[in-house]
Amino acid sequence: MTTTDMLTGALAAAARGWHVFPLLPSTKRPARPNHRERDCTGTDPRCRAGHTGWDARATTDQTRIRRAWSSNNPSYGIGIACGPSGLVVVDLDTHKPGTEIPEPWNRFGIRTGEDVLDHLAGARGGTITPTYTVRTPSGGTHLYYTAPEGVRYGNTAGTIGWLVDTRAHGGYVVAPPTTIGSSSYVVTDDRPAAPLPLFLLDLLKPQRHTTSAAAPKRFDARTDRVPAYVASAIKGEVAKVTSAGAKQHNHRLLCAAIALGQLVAGGVLDERTAYDALTDAARVLMARGCDCTPIEVDRTIRSGFHIGSRNPRTPGTTRDNSRKAA
Known part of the structure; x- marks a missing residue:
């Protein structure tokens, strides 16, 4: 992919309200800052008031984005900071040949994170709501969901289920059309990001989603909310x-x-x-x-x-x- 392709992708993500930052070419590593917090000397212009990491540098500002992905720079990849973007991204991986399949997934004949998530949804009477979806170079899937307002989620790695990770505050995902090696991240469903499904709300926080016995309110199905x-x-x-x-x-x-x-x-x-x-x-x-x-x-x-x-x-x-x- 060219720098122009990356700029177009970064601007498209920013137009959705997602905060982007550059990644080193053909890697998943942030391009800036080029040092860890413990090694920060304050000489980086953006660290003069204290260390400023990739999440704080992520932006939706078009001027800054155009400068970061200018024609004078290498073809930086695109990272999306999930926390500032109000996203919870579900990362569904695939089984790597030669590695052990844990139970009960082996007994169920499950080999992919997509199937694990489907099983978890079914076990909780839930639905995997259609949403903005990306195919990763490894054959995995990223499902982009919007987080509920006022709720702060962290990242998970296999705690929901085998081959299922999530990225939220403190985490980022690589965005299309970034290329790693010879393969690119590709959008497979370009619809707006849907709200986080109820069964994932249950899995990501301890409180169960229940109703109160308060007086009923009248539901207003306005056409500006739904067709x-x-x-x-x-x-x-x-x-x-x-x-x-x-x-x-x-x-x-x-x-x-x-x-x-x-x-x-x-x-x-x-x-x-x-x-x-x-x-x-x-x-x-x-x-x-x-x-x-x-x-x-x-x-x-x-x-x-x-x-x-x-x-x-x-x-x-x-x-x-x-x-x-x-």
Whole structure:
């Protein structure tokens, strides 16, 4: 890749609000600073007030980006500082031939981080929400997700599952079209980064995502938040839940979660928007004396999302009959 290609890639990332910094050519190492904090002498212009690392140097400023990737410089790669960018990037690796496959993954016949993540999502009734996706030179995958506001995540290395790492505050990822050796990082899904899926929220922080028994709020499916047909689908499913008769509550909620889960899996509806709409509907039932609990509601919605994820639905597709068999 040429310097022009790298500049274009860096500016494109910055346009998404992601903070970028240069990497040494054909490596994953930051180009600046060229010293560690313990070796900082303060002679670097940006370290005169104290050591300034790559994360603090990362920027969205076009002038600084153009200067860093100018025609007078080598073809620096592109790093994205995840913390300042508000990202949690899930790094899915592949099994390296000749290395041992740990249990239970060997018993399950799982060989890739993608399959591990899919297994973890299924075990928690979750959905791997479609999002901005990059293929790495090693054949792995980077899934870019936006972190919830006010929540600070660190990095993980194999603690979620085998071949699954995450990069957040204090971490960075190599961005397209950076080349390492003879292979490049390539965008395979260019949609906006989606919010972090609920099952990953559970895995990355100790608090379980549950609802409160507070008074219900009215869900406002405004067309500036979701497409009109999606807003109509949300309103329709919410109405079915809130109008459920006695002893039909759980079944109606599950069916509604399956229907909206199909839209989530199709990439046209944010999982948290669907989740909040359904929990608001369930609160209406609880306010009327339904004996279901917030934990049961959470479990039913997640189960429905997982079932729905098997049959993604987008404009022009029909709803799968699996909903009737639930």
